Amino acid sequence: MPTFNSGGxxxxxxxxxxxxxxxxxxxxxxxxxxxxxxxxxxKLLVDSGRMAVTFDHRGHGQSEKLYDSALYPAAEMAEDARRLLDHLGIPAADVMGYSMGARVAAFLAINHPQRVRRAIFAGLAQRMITGVGGAQAIALALEAPSRDGVTDPAARSFRIFAEQTKSDLAALAACIRSSREKITVEELAQIRVPVLVVAGGNDDVAGEVDPLVDAIPGARGITLPGRNHMNAVGDRGYKDAVLAFLA
Structure with missing residues (x-):
């Protein structure tokens, strides 16, 4: 994968x-x-005539691993996204974020409105405002010698997922300790681009769709029946809603 320097x-x-x-x-x-x-x-977005740009967050995938939680505020991770647009010479783009990525996308839209044409916030709704909680439990689960000793169900699920994605568990523990910052209703009210909010009806991590829709002028929302935080991301209804929104 190609790489670039994002503020060091x-x-x-x-x-x-x-x-x-x-x-x-x-x-x-x-x-x-x-x-x-x-x-x-x-594939879906490319087939619809778009250029898709993906990247690995700091501490994730093939990007640099950092072990200081002070280096993982969501607003700073949004600067990585902004610098990637700079690196690629893209003045403005549609932006879609899932879960933590939705929070990062929201900070990008708030702090750099000229860089975002339209935004999709998925896998994080009401709890973008109220907070998700559980960060310390997840961090401890990631730092545990083995998943066998992790009893908290939500924390255990993140530990299992992190192992499946072959992640650096220590870097993720540092990330989760500071990346779940809340965004106020006043900050969200500053967003002036079209916004679509999407979450599964059974997604306790995301929370209800309507409170986030109500906080963003002109936003619209979709709730995916029967979907939870882990299986909503590939949902056909989610994809159809995004294609219609972008069109």
């Missing part, structure tokens, strides 16, 4: 296709490939 941190990225660009921002403990390529998103 090496970030790995990939591009595919030609046409209007869409920047895809993956979730915690995932990678650009796992979140967007393996779920069929990149």
């Amino acid at each position: 941190v090496t970030i790995a990225y990939q591009t595919a296709g030609e046409g209007p660009p869409i920047l895809l921002i993956h979730g915690f403990a995932s990678t650009g490939r796992v979140n967007w390529w393996d779920t069929g998103w990149v």
Whole structure:
């Protein structure tokens, strides 16, 4: 994968296709490939005539691993996304983030509105405002010698997922301790680009769709029946809703 220097941190990225660009921002403990390529998103967007841009967050995938939690605020991770657009010479792009990636996308839209044409916040809704919680439990689960001793169900699921994605567990523990910062209703009200909010109906991590929709002027929302945090990302209804939104 090609890389670039993002304020002193090496970030790995990939591009595919030609046409209007869409920047895809993956979730915690995932990678650009796992979140967007393996779920069929990149092919879908390329086939619809777009250029898809994915990258691995700092501490994730093939990007540089950092072990100081102070280096992982979501707003700083949004600067990695902005610097990637700079590196690729893209003045503005559509942006879609899933879970932690939705929070990063929101900070990008708030702090650099001229760089975002439209935004999709998926896998994180009401809890973008109220907070997700559980960060310390997840960090401890990631730092445990083995998953066998992890009893917290949510933390255990993240440990299993991180192992499946062959992640650096210590880097992820540092990330989760500072990346789940809340975004206020006042900050969200500053967003003036079209926004689509998507979450599974059974997604306790994301929370309800409507409170986030209500906080963003002109936003619209989709709830995916029967989907949870892990299986919503490849949902056909999610994909259809995004294609319609982008069109």
